[in-house]
Amino acid sequence: MSDKDREGVNRRKFLGFAGTAAATAMAGCGGGGDTDTATDTESGMGDTDTPTPSGGDETPTDRPEPTTRDGYLQRANRHANEQAPWVFLNRQYSVYGKSADIEWQARADEFIDAYAISPATDSGDDVVINQSQMDSGLDPQDHRATPTDNVVMQAYEKLLDRDLEGGIVDSLADDYSRQEDGRVRFQIRDGVSFHSGDNLTPEDVAFSINRIVDPDVGGLASPQQDQLAGVTGAEVVDGERAVDVMSDGLNPILFSLFASYGPIVNKSWIQSNDSSYINQNIDGTGPFLLETYEQNVQVVFNRNDNYWRDAAEISSLTITSASESSTRVNSLLSDEADIIVNVPPQEVSRVEENDGTSIAAAPSTRVIFNAMRYDVEPFDSPEFRQAINYAIDLESIIQNVLSTFGDATGQPTLDGFFGYNSDTDPYPYDPDEAEALVEASGYAGAEITLETPVGRYLNDVEIAQAVASYVDDLPNVTASVEQRDFQTLAGEVTDGNIESSPHWYLLGWGNTTFDASQTIIPLLTSGGNLTSYSNDEFDRLVEEAQSLPSEQ
Amino acid sequence: MSYGRFLLKRGFQGILVVWGVVSIVFMLRFITPGSPVDAVAPLDASAELRQRIAEELGLNQPLYVQYLDYLWALLHGDMGYSYISGIEASQMVFTKLPATVELAVASSLVAITLSIPLGVISATRRHQPADYAATTFSLVGISTPNFWLGIMLVLLLSVEFGLFPTSGRAYGFIEAFRILAAQGVSPGLDALWQWLRHIFLPAVTLGTYFTALITRLTRSGMLEELGQSYVQATRAKGLPESLIRYKHALRNTLIPVITVLGLQLGTLIGGAVITEAVFSWPGLGTTLINAINVRDWPILQATLVVIGCGFVLVNLVVDAVYAYLDPQVVAE
Numbered sequence: 001m002s003d004k005d006r007e008g009v010n011r012r013k014f015l016g017f018a019g020t021a022a023a024t025a026m027a028g029c030g031g032g033g034d035t036d037t038a039t040d041t042e043s044g045m046g047d048t049d050t051p052t053p054s055g056g057d058e059t060p061t062d063r064p065e066p067t068t069r070d071g072y073l074q075r076a077n078r079h080a081n082e083q084a085p086w087v088f089l090n091r092q093y094s095v096y097g098k099s100a101d102i103e104w105q106a107r108a109d110e111f112i113d114a115y116a117i118s119p120a121t122d123s124g125d126d127v128v129i130n131q132s133q134m135d136s137g138l139d140p141q142d143h144r145a146t147p148t149d150n151v152v153m154q155a156y157e158k159l160l161d162r163d164l165e166g167g168i169v170d171s172l173a174d175d176y177s178r179q180e181d182g183r184v185r186f187q188i189r190d191g192v193s194f195h196s197g198d199n200l201t202p203e204d205v206a207f208s209i210n211r212i213v214d215p216d217v218g219g220l221a222s223p224q225q226d227q228l229a230g231v232t233g234a235e236v237v238d239g240e241r242a243v244d245v246m247s248d249g250l251n252p253i254l255f256s257l258f259a260s261y262g263p264i265v266n267k268s269w270i271q272s273n274d275s276s277y278i279n280q281n282i283d284g285t286g287p288f289l290l291e292t293y294e295q296n297v298q299v300v301f302n303r304n305d306n307y308w309r310d311a312a313e314i315s316s317l318t319i320t321s322a323s324e325s326s327t328r329v330n331s332l333l334s335d336e337a338d339i340i341v342n343v344p345p346q347e348v349s350r351v352e353e354n355d356g357t358s359i360a361a362a363p364s365t366r367v368i369f370n371a372m373r374y375d376v377e378p379f380d381s382p383e384f385r386q387a388i389n390y391a392i393d394l395e396s397i398i399q400n401v402l403s404t405f406g407d408a409t410g411q412p413t414l415d416g417f418f419g420y421n422s423d424t425d426p427y428p429y430d431p432d433e434a435e436a437l438v439e440a441s442g443y444a445g446a447e448i449t450l451e452t453p454v455g456r457y458l459n460d461v462e463i464a465q466a467v468a469s470y471v472d473d474l475p476n477v478t479a480s481v482e483q484r485d486f487q488t489l490a491g492e493v494t495d496g497n498i499e500s501s502p503h504w505y506l507l508g509w510g511n512t513t514f515d516a517s518q519t520i521i522p523l524l525t526s527g528g529n530l531t532s533y534s535n536d537e538f539d540r541l542v543e544e545a546q547s548l549p550s551e552q
Numbered sequence: 553m554s555y556g557r558f559l560l561k562r563g564f565q566g567i568l569v570v571w572g573v574v575s576i577v578f579m580l581r582f583i584t585p586g587s588p589v590d591a592v593a594p595l596d597a598s599a600e601l602r603q604r605i606a607e608e609l610g611l612n613q614p615l616y617v618q619y620l621d622y623l624w625a626l627l628h629g630d631m632g633y634s635y636i637s638g639i640e641a642s643q644m645v646f647t648k649l650p651a652t653v654e655l656a657v658a659s660s661l662v663a664i665t666l667s668i669p670l671g672v673i674s675a676t677r678r679h680q681p682a683d684y685a686a687t688t689f690s691l692v693g694i695s696t697p698n699f700w701l702g703i704m705l706v707l708l709l710s711v712e713f714g715l716f717p718t719s720g721r722a723y724g725f726i727e728a729f730r731i732l733a734a735q736g737v738s739p740g741l742d743a744l745w746q747w748l749r750h751i752f753l754p755a756v757t758l759g760t761y762f763t764a765l766i767t768r769l770t771r772s773g774m775l776e777e778l779g780q781s782y783v784q785a786t787r788a789k790g791l792p793e794s795l796i797r798y799k800h801a802l803r804n805t806l807i808p809v810i811t812v813l814g815l816q817l818g819t820l821i822g823g824a825v826i827t828e829a830v831f832s833w834p835g836l837g838t839t840l841i842n843a844i845n846v847r848d849w850p851i852l853q854a855t856l857v858v859i860g861c862g863f864v865l866v867n868l869v870v871d872a873v874y875a876y877l878d879p880q881v882v883a884e
Binding site: 327488491494 | 587714718845847
């Protein structure tokens with residue numbers, strides 16, 4: 001194998017071949033929201049009859065068939081709640097430390113938008129962000145990690161963007177519409193220029209999209225190919241300052257994808273430079289200009305005074321990293337950093353009690369759950385699965401293990417996502433009901449083991465131990481915890497063969513699109529690569545949902 | 553045995569050790585659970601894709617073929633490419649090496665500067681308060697874990713008093729001198745000052761254990777030498793006590809001390825992992841931890857091989873110097 005060939009053998013390359021937009025979600029990516037479409041649960045097309053988590057394998061047949069995509073997804077979430085393929089745990093929070101020198105609010109999608117930072121004091125003009133790791137290069141289309149996004153997306157922009165809560169907002173496109181199934185049109189904003197001085201053109205936009213989805217364009221097999229799931233290409237519209245994006249089929253979540261993914265690059269700049277140069281320099285349209293770049297050490301930006309919106313309020317931005325959380329906290333306390341990421345619960349009080357620093361927390365896009373394999377005893381019984389959900393005091397776990405940095409969940413989809421069923425509540429803590437359901441399931445006396453990764457998610461082992469302890473408190477079930485190496489556990493879950501998955505395991509899943517389908521399809525449908533569940537009615541609901549557009 | 557033959561023999565042994573290290577590092581991948589495919593494949597990758605990845609990584613080859621391929625590539629300076637970033641492993645490791653070497657040398661300097669005077673004072677004022685203070689210090693120094701000491705120093709000197717930065721490495725030592733040469737005295741001195749401020753706490757943290765160790769070694773060596781008959785003879789000759797201590801006794805004491813220091817330098821290159829993590833020092837230790845966390849095997853293997861080779865090389869140099877100074881070693 002030649003050196004050139006070998007160079008391609010890495011995670012980036014293979015991510016490009018993945019099947020869904022959520023391929024790195026378990027690794028903890030953030031996501032964006034979609035309030036354009038995600039808050040219409042009261043529209044009458046949903047699934048609003050009163051939920052009653054209870055036993056029984058039958059799917060309710062007395063509910064009218066939904067008529068919209070949102071309705072089908074809500075129904076699927078209801079189904080999941082009732083059939084309990086998971087022990088529903090918590091929505092994880094992103095917890096930041098923040099200096100009083102700046103004003104800033106955390107976003108739902110985990111991106112730290114330096115443009116939104118305002119100085120609160122004179123020393124807040126030069127901002128330092130300390131994250132857990134540095135970027136893996138500056139090519140905005142050649143990575144898939146949040147830390148890299150936090151660096152490159154200060155200088156590059158997308159067609160659409162997200163607000164604090166995850167709602168879709170305009171960015172380099174100032175209008176967009178669905179032309180027909182498989183074709184949407186973006187109107188490209190006028191008066192935008194790249195840092196090099198070139199004006200943004202529709203050709204740049206079409207090239208950027210094609211560079212992501214087509215390995216033959218722009219000299220890159222982009223690992224972001226599956227982030228724009230279903231997109232087959234883009235072309236400039238004759239006579240208009242617009243670009244058409246073509247998809248394979250309807251692609252109901254396309255606008256949501258372009259609000260989360262698809263950074264726009266300068267076609268001529270990319271074509272006239274090699275990969276190494278593009279990975280160490282920047283020519284974007286964003287609010288910050290690259291000043292210096294030291295790989296794996298720090299990146300320094302200055303404000304772009306020719307930005308198409310008002311220039312950023314801060315003058316300079318430095319992004320650095322420390323893998324140890326205590327090191328990041330110390331840098332905040334000693335005024336070396338203005339924003340630090342991932343403050344663990346045990347460090348929160350140090351930040352809160354220090355003069356001049358505080359905690360900024362926001363619900364993330366990641367759900368933590370315990371999957372129960374539907375095809376093995378005792379988890380093949382819906383009653384048994386429901387019993388486990390009733391057996392745990394989720395509020396207490398969130399209070400005591402997560403120091404309140406978590407929200408209880410009762411369905412796979414998180415609040416605010418498209419397809420979230422707002423009438424479906426988390427299971428209440430009811431050990432008596434749990435005991436009765438275990439008896440009804442016929443699996444009294446069962447011995448079960450919860451397999452959990454160590455240190456992968458916030459206090460994962462502690463959560464697993466609390467769950468197992470609650471279940472073990474039932475007189476008719478014995479539960480224990482087995483700690484596993486994450487990669488090994490993930491390897492068993494993701495190998496496409498449900499029979500090699502553990503029977504009961506803890507995982508987290510970040511959905512970067514704010515759309516229910518990107519959690520449900522890979523994790524709970526019969527064909528999902530990480531599935532622990534299979535049910536014909538559930539599969540049908542999801543299939544119907546994917547045949548309808550989100551915008552209705 | 554001649555000195556040349558001695559060196560040849562030691563060199564051959566060194567090569568054997570390096571080969572052993574490389575083989576063990578290679579085998580690590582197979583005795584740890586999970587497959588490298590898990591590190592490369594997207595989590596929702598299909599079985600076909602996983603199979604394709606295994607093929608492209610050469611993982612479907614028999615073990616001995618993979619091993620020989622690895623050895624052959626290594627002999628040609630090819631350590632592979634990072635699974636995560638695609639960067640050449642040798643490039644990543646060798647750009648991190650200067651930071652680690654800098655830290656190892658700085659901590660050795662801290663150790664030498666403090667430990668030898670302390671050891672001498674302790675030996676020459678045996679059973680006096682200064683001796684008790686020095687021995688207590690060395691006991692505490694040997695017993696204190698690096699990570700705890702590092703965190704405490706940061707909390708006290710950086711967070712509480714603001715004397716030093718909490719983490720990072722503003723400039724490399726050589727880079728600071730480049731700035732001095734290129735940009736003039738003021739920015740150059742500022743860069744050097746920043747370098748010193750950043751390296752001070754990590755160097756003290758890493759150097760404390762060795763300071764304690766060498767203090768004890770110097771103390772016991774000095775005591776032994778001061779009891780030797782040649783010292784009695786020099787005293788009988790009427791030489792001043794300071795001359796006896798520092799010209800005769802200390803010189804002889806320093807031979808084993810220098811040997812230990814040399815060997816410790818090798819240990820420091822590999823042993824700075826925790827200190828680097830605590831201070832976010834961008835060296836080999838941090839690279840190693842990051843590689844372990846994400847199962848980036850090419851980087852992990854390259855780091856371990858470089859650390860192993862460094863250790864062997866330092867040992868070889870120490871052996872050579874020792875044999876040169878003390879020909880009995882060659883004879884034995």
